Amino acid sequence: MKVCVVGASGKLGRYMVRHALERGHEVVAVCRARSVTKLDAFRGRIAVVPGATNDREVIRRAVAGCDGVLVVLFPWGRRGYSTGTAQAVLDLARPGARLVFSCGWHITRDGRNVYPRSFAAQESLARWIGRLTRAVDIDDQIEACRRVFASDTRWTVVRGSDLEEGESEGLPLWSRHVGDAVLASNRTRRVDFALFMVAALENDALVHEAPAIVGCRTPSALAHAAAR
Numbered sequence: 373m374k375v376c377v378v379g380a381s382g383k384l385g386r387y388m389v390r391h392a393l394e395r396g397h398e399v400v401a402v403c404r405a406r407s408v409t410k411l412d413a414f415r416g417r418i419a420v421v422p423g424a425t426n427d428r429e430v431i432r433r434a435v436a437g438c439d440g441v442l443v444v445l446f447p448w449g450r451r452g453y454s455t456g457t458a459q460a461v462l463d464l465a466r467p468g469a470r471l472v473f474s475c476g477w478h479i480t481r482d483g484r485n486v487y488p489r490s491f492a493a494q495e496s497l498a499r500w501i502g503r504l505t506r507a508v509d510i511d512d513q514i515e516a517c518r519r520v521f522a523s524d525t526r527w528t529v530v531r532g533s534d535l536e537e538g539e540s541e542g543l544p545l546w547s548r549h550v551g552d553a554v555l556a557s558n559r560t561r562r563v564d565f566a567l568f569m570v571a572a573l574e575n576d577a578l579v580h581e582a583p584a585i586v587g588c589r590t591p592s593a594l595a596h597a598a599a600r
Contacts (some may be wrong), residue, residue, distance in 0.1 A: 373397045373439045373440055373574075374397070374400070374437055374439050374440075375397045375400070375440045375442060375570075376390065376400045376401075376424050376438040376440070376442070376444040376542075377389050377398075377399060377400070377401050377440065377442045377477075378400065378402045378404065378411070378434070378441060378442065378444065378457065378461060379403065379409055379443065379444030379497075380401035380403045380411060381401075381403035381407035381443075381448065381460045382387070382446070383562055384474060384562055384565060385401070385403070385442055385474075385565075386411070387563045387565075387566030388442050388444075388566040388569055388570055389401055389411070389414055390414075390566075391566055391567050391570040392509040393414070393417060393418070393568050397570075399417070399419070400418065400419045400420075400421060400429070400434050400435075401414070401418050401420045401421070401558045402421050402422075402423065402430060402434045403422065403425075404423070404424060404425075405422040405423065406477070406502075407556050408422050413459055418487065421433055421568065422598050424453075425443075425444075425453070425456075425457040425460075426452070426454075426455075426457045426460060427460075427571040428454050428460045428599070431457075431461060431464050431477065432460075432529065435461065435466070436466075437463055437466070438465065438469060439466050439469055439470065439573075440469060440470040441461055441469060441470070441572065442472050442473070442569050442573070443457065443461055443471065443472065443473045444474050445457065445458060445473050445516050445517070447575050450454060452515075453508075453512060454513045454515075454517065455512050455515050455516045457516065458473065458516035458517070458519055459516075461473075461521055461524055462519065462520065462527075464514075464555055469525070469576075470525065470526050470528075470579075471520075471526060471527045471528070472528045472529075472530060472568060473516075473517070473520055473527065473529045473530065473531075474526070474530050474562070474565070475513055475529060475530070475531055475532070476532055477528065477531050477532070477533055477550045477558075477584055478510065478514075478529060479517045479531050479539045480550075481491050481580065483502050483531075483551075483584045484548075484549050485549050485551055485574055485584075486549070486550065487515075487550060487551065487552040499580075500591075503511070504538060517529055517582075521582070522536040522547055526578065526579050527579070528572045528578045528580075528581055528582070528583070528584040528587060529581075530565070530568055530569055530572060530583055531583065532560060532565045532587050533555065533557075533558045533559055533584070534558050534559050534560070534589075535560055535561070535562045535565060536559060536560070536561060536562065537561070537562060537563075538561050538563070539561070539563070540561060540563045540564055540567065541561055541564055541569075541588055542570050542588045542589070543568060543588060544565070544567075544586055544588055544593075545585065545586055545587075545596065546568070546582070546583035546585045546586075546598075547584055547586075548581070548582070549584065550584050552584075554587075554592055554593060554595075554596040555584055555585075556592035557586055557587065557590035557591050557592040557593065558586065559586065559590050560585055560590075561587055562589040563589060564586065564587060566584065
């Protein structure tokens with residue numbers, strides 16, 4: 373499979389590149405020109421298209437001929453970066469391509485998530501800091517995901533819990549709604565978030581799903597497995 377990783381130079385993106393290569397995929401990576409050196413560990417094994425991920429011409433070149441596209445939807449700035457990125461991928465990926473987008477638990481598809489008070493407080497603080505610094509726009513990511521949900525492409529939106537570094541624990545578990553008992557631990561290894569993204573490319577059961585994930589070795593995941 374030929375796979376494009378949009379936002380490849382960040383931690384999550386680099387893990388996705390690594391997992392895709394380990395699965396034998398051909399990889400095209402998109403990242404800002406100033407960040408290309410972060411991909412030096414993969415030199416000679418991937419193609420790199422430098423440029424902003426919301427630049428439609430950059431995305432057009434990067435996704436050409438790709439069977440799957442993995443997209444890091446990070447809400448940089450106040451200029452619709454996530455929305456522009458998502459819309460470019462939706463419009464320009466080939467018909468039938470698998471499109472897998474990353475975001476956080478704050479994204480909801482059907483309004484049935486149940487969030488702890490601490491989570492709501494963290495989101496409010498992030499919104500306030502984002503408005504103050506103009507560095508992050510959570511509403512932009514929400515709009516980007518709304519457009520994905522409305523699309524008739526073969527999309528999946530993977531919603532990550534709180535992330536931590538560490539060795540892989542294996543493929544995370546998932547559920548449709550934040551608040552479900554299996555997700556209570558709210559912790560996933562970043563390397564395993566990336567693993568779930570890459571695995572989703574070949575899992576048709578996840579088409580038109582927005583799985584919220586949690587690490588498979590967390591207490592809530594182990595309790596869920598023991599109860600089955």
